Amino acid sequence: MMKRGGAVHVVRVVKSHTDKHGQERVYRSAYLRRTYREGGKVRNETVANLSALPGHVVDFIDAGLKGRHLVPADAVATITRSLPHGHVAAVFAQAKALGIPALLGPACGQRDLALALVIARVCRPGSKLATTRWWADTTLAEDLGVAGATTDEVYAAMDWLAGRQETIEKALAKRHLSPEANPDRLALFDLSSSWVTGHKCPLAARGYSRDGKKGLEQIEYGLLTDPEGRPVSVRVVPGNTADPAAFEALAKDFKTRYGLADMVMVGDRGMITSARIEQLKELGGLGWVTALRAPAIQALAADDGPLQMSLFDEQDLAEIAHPDYPGERLIACRNPLLAAERARKRTALLAATDTELAKITAAAEAGRLKDAGKIGVRAGKVVGRYKMEKHYTLTIGDTSFAYARNEEQIAAEAALDGIYIIRTTIQDTHMDAGQVVATYKSLANVERDFRSIKAIDLDLRPIHHHTETRVRAHVFICMLAAYLTWHLRRAWAPLTFTDENRPEPENPVAPAKRSAAAQTKASRRTTPDGHPAHSFRSLLDHLGTLTRNEIRYGAEETAPLIPTLAVPTPIQHKAFDLIGQSFPLTLK
Template identity: 75%
Template sequence: MARTTQAMHVARTKSRRVNKAGETVEYESVLLRRSFRQDGKVKHETLANLSALPEPAIEAVRGALAGNPAVFSAEGLEVVRSLPHGHVAAVAAQAKALGMPALLGRAGRMRDIAVALVIARVCRPASKLATTRWWTDTTLAEDLGVADATTDEVYAAMDWLAGRQEALEKALASRHLSEEANPDRLALFDLSSSWVTGHKCPLAARGYSRDGKKGLEQIEYGLLTDPHGRPVSVRVVPGNTADPTAFEDLAADFKTRYRLGEMVMVGDRGMITSARIEQLKELGGLGWVTALRAPAIMALAAENGPLQMSLFDQTDLAEISHPDYPGERLIACRNPALAAERARKRGELLTATETELVKITAAAEAGRLQDAGKIGLRAGKVIGRYKMEKHYRLTITETSFTFARDEEQIAAEAALDGIYIIRTTIQDTHMDAARVVATYKSLANVERDFRSIKAIDLQLRPVHHYTETRVRAHVFICMLAAYLTWHLRKAWAPLTFTDEHRPEPENPVAPAARSTAAQTKASRRTTADGQPAYSFRSLLDHLGTLTRNRLHVNGTGKNAGFDLVTTPTPIQRQAFELIGQPIPTTIGGK
């Protein structure tokens, strides 16, 4: 994309508007502009609005740009303030392009604060108090008029936003889950959890912590996305809710709330269990793509079962059937890379377990460890730590301890290494086996969203709020920020290490691979056109160096000044071009 920068100039533009009295009023704006040629066309970029300056000062600026230092010199200007602008302007421009401010509701104080909270969560995730301090040092607070927002107003805006959640998510569901936008009628769903500070939140409870924060209270939340991982809806449930129960409740809620007539839910085998599938059948209209658990796979692999290793002699996937799964398709897959990894891991765990069990045997023989109960307790801790209970036969007496591997059981498990079976209601006339496998593996998209929301980009955790409404609002703000981040990451892929053209694997069971271009970009740390490659976060930081400066003309009135955006770097300019937006002098919201 050829682009040639030209000199700045002062332009006068006139416009006519009809006021409330019905009179036509003519307005004149004096703009500082930079012209450039792009794709053979001359375009203009507004850098500042000089309308507030007195006429002599405007003429002085015009003369200075014409190269007449006698008319105007550097001593005649004073930079009053400089504020980071590029990062918040880019995120705000993306939000406006997606129609997010309008989706939130009518223009007003609460909406402005809510929009500022979402943009700030993308640019600089922090607590609400830290956010209100940070945004005053950028153009975000000044342009949205929230620089004077108090903590109470921020909390009030969160309460207001929580009341708008259902309407906004309905709009997103209509946009991304409708039959026109999503002809395969697929929706990805997964659950995660984050720990909570304090002990007053009614949603906080002790449960299985995916953050590894054992003993701390947490909340659990379910994220619904389209097939590409674009966030559509999020729901918060108490932290001690079991995954299958949470899935059942939230699936019913999504179906009713968003009027999903025919939708296929994609979830992992720990969430969409056989019991949950029976309940989905009762709901009606919801199909599923999930996987079988290990006991069910072993049952199918029995001597006379349909799952035989000969199925994988020529291919890595095969369709089978069984009376226990009427009306469903079973697609058996074998991933050699996964098989090798599981064999390696099992061997390491067996070795680590036996190292500790040998110590217990020696202690018992030396008389340092006596009593069957104590010996059993210590041995139980070891095999429980490495989850190797099923692979050993233990013999415990009051004065001795011996162990032996259960080779038959180990061999039976090893025979199924790398094998998983997908079960689905999608008919083969609608989707072949390879696409079903790819659909199940697309759960990686929603897992990527969780990583972005929880740690990498948006830092949802820990949760500092105490009331149900504000906890839900906090998670909802993070989801909206993830929605913006999803689109920004996609648009800015040419500038970042993101793989722009990930190849479709010939074998859907094989691990995903990066394109050659992405590997080259990662190794050289440069983009295809030789520019430095950025991470998403470092690109935002670079955009933040694009500042807006308040200039005052000496010798004029107190308010006789104008704002001037610094000349963007090639990367900054390209970042705005990739989202299809000009570099704005101010952040607007419609």
């Protein structure tokens, strides 16, 4: 029974005790007390022991006794909606920093749709229908005003963008291929293909499929980049176009369209062949860096030829000359690691071929396989499967089969293992032999772009569009997304497994190596500052967890909605710092 009336308050008591084992024990208590005076002295009366109550209940009692009016949280603030924001905000900020909105064209609804398609392709690749459903669940659709866009409006925006492709690519070519931006006057070029669904696209045709989809129609496209791999232009041709023919047509198109009066095209030996070089000479104004094919190398390695193995006694590259290549430089390179790999692979393929051919011999001797035609077909499949036709001599009869290795041919090929020869019009006053080799090896940059566009980042394939214009627009959207991705990957290298400072090899022929810092980052899976290292895709996913929330303060339906960003994580802070942008509440 309480002795007195009056106000009470909460008192918290913390006591500690060290037991005989030296461990400190902490005891926390909470009491409801009343303070009063008696005989001039201040005394305390314990009204109730609150120690058994949960801590938050004690906090409620304490707050209530201090005059605070406690109400349910949902009556004070209600989060009415929460949308992923960080990933689209980061990609939009990078696009704006690169001037892509202005590059696409004047402000209009179609430009906003085209820009949204490019950003969505970076953040979440998918079909156009899947994209319109995805962006409605992010801040991208609301901020760019495309939330209610229909499929027809999206296709109309693609048609609009396809009509502006030439203007956009001219601006990119001026930005990255002009003499000021590209003093070496180099442009990388390569071809690839992707399969098409359906049978109505006029560009779709059966041809050599780099995706291994032999039974499906495909399109082929050529990508032009600057020396560092920034995409500048892309062109789509029918899927049955041979690489040399596609290169010839696209090289002429690039030269005339972008005014490339003095440019060096860098391509592999399967594309810039001797026949294509003659056509480039006729076109004029275009040089080349490419490599010789095996028959041409064998001709130079003949007994009286300039390519002798003694050239590589002290170094891995040597410059040679031959009358068949007037006005050109030939740089012979020998990579010991490549030589060892080719020797290993040849030995394995020869062994596998021997095993299969021995089965045919046994079947013929046992009488299970008869007729020279049938025996020849089966043997042809074997040597064709392993591409060993040139290394075998086959003897086929109606009831017999024999085979023998062509040891002389095998030895001649083995002597050239690891050797490749680069041919170029670049003069030695402009680049030394090592720089030419490095230039040829820079084709890895455009090959990396193709991997990014086709599979790793942007999922260009398969193609679902059926009209020529929209197929071209789809590929162009992927190229613009690749342009954005190229810059984002470079900016976010400190947060990802990307090698920020790959060392330049002292020997240009030697394989590239990762820096020690990149090796450490890959093995520990953390960045130097201790944060988890991400892939490009997982970093975008993490940025997507930064949400923009619509909060209503008060219980009334008419209370205003206040957009508020969630608290960014340290990695999200770093990602925006690396692209030089602050966290935007809205995209526009």
